[in-house]
Amino acid sequence: NAGVMQNPRHLVRRRGQEARLRCSPMKGHSHVYWYRQLPEEGLKFMVYLQKENIIDESGMPKERFSAEFPKEGPSILRIQQVVRGDSAAYFCASSLTANTEAFFGQGTRLTVV
């Protein structure tokens, strides 16, 4: 089991472009969580998804951000019209069920220039 895989590891976008961050959970895991880490801050929860469903998106900015976890394929965090303030490390975690250990990916470092 390769663990939680995130790609790309590093992503550079110009202001106004779109950023797509991918997360492949561990095999058999149907729960996915996205976190954002701004410079000098802790990890902040963004969204929690189960296959094809958004369970909790209370940490997602209301505009420009969206997430999906389709029946087939990885979970995608999409940021439209990126701004400099979106520059951060974005971490994905997956778990087998809601109450079991969450395993983290290595993160995607987004830089907006």
Next chain:
Amino acid sequence: AQRVTQPEKLLSVFKGAPVELKCNYSYSGSPELFWYVQYSRQRLQLLLRHISRESIKGFTADLNKGETSFHLKKPFAQEEDSAMYYCALLPGFGNEKLTFGTGTRLTIIP
């Protein structure tokens, strides 16, 4: 809303000395508490959780509900303990998202 506070951003300790990383939380219910560790160039991984009452790599943490604390301790620091440590809280009762503290960077001085 729940909150996790790690008051020390940086902590340096000599090899062989005791280590204590502080974590305080605020939450009205009975949460589950965790410590995660991130070694250099590696992913975040679970170190221990309070309900399992384990000692991992010599680290222990006791949940003190009276002081709402979950400090991480190790009696004798080793160089390989240098890493970033995050305290995290899970509220439970179907609200299954971890709330993290800002982290403490521990450096063990040889």
